[in-house]
Amino acid sequence: MKLSTKGRYGLRAIIDLARFGKEAPVSISSIAARQGISEGYLEQIVALLKKAELVKSVRGAGGGYVLAKEANEISVGDILRALEGDLDAVNCSAEGGCTVADECVTKYVWRKINDSINHTVDEMLLSKLAEESEDINPDGEFENQCK
Template sequence: MKLSTKGRYGVRAMFDLALHEGDGPIPLRSIAERQNISEHYLEQLISTLRNEGFVESVRGAHGGYMLAKNPEEITIGHIIRALEGPISLADCVAGEESNCDRSSNCVVELVWNQVKEGIDEVLDSITLEDIRQEAINAKQEGEQHGYMYHI
């Protein structure tokens, strides 16, 4: 399984919003520049995340985007599933129709299901607040040791 740019860039954009929470609405251009993501592509991702209830938009001269929920309420799993769909290694554990003629008595399906559950568990255990705190701590450590930390 490999995440597409949708999932990876979506997590980066949401992380950026979490990092700047409390600064008011963040213009899309600012997120795109900081995260090195095409503004046009980011627009598409943010639209999906807004439709899923994770982001809200503010119109006007000082408009932009903000998290619709607290960072501790949004997991990486929420973001990935909103942008990528169900997480799985095989169709038989994704809840999709399988063309496999062994699906009714497949022992290997148990393995794929356990892997899926493990991935879900990890992604659902990490919140935007967790990675926001990691970034803040790393930045503070970097300042103490005289090197620059980039987010």
């Protein structure tokens, strides 16, 4: 499985929002500046996160975006599924009753891999990533090192 820039940048953006949106809404432009992501692309990403009810917008002066839930209620799996869709590494047709389903042994391999991926990302919480981000990168800026 390979994640697109949408998933990678979106995860960085929502970690930024978890860190810097505790007291007040965070603007797209401030996230974009800290993370080195274009505002236009970030708007598309945030729209997907909003549709998934992971973030919400605040209108008016000083408006921007905030988390729609507590950071400890949002998993990396929630975020990546909102941005990437299904996270399965292999969509095995044997699972859907293909003509070789009864004789296919590889379906067990694919199921195990898929289950492992989903379990891993569902166990990782946004709150923990935000804490770790603060520890290793106090200013929150990536300085073009992680694109």
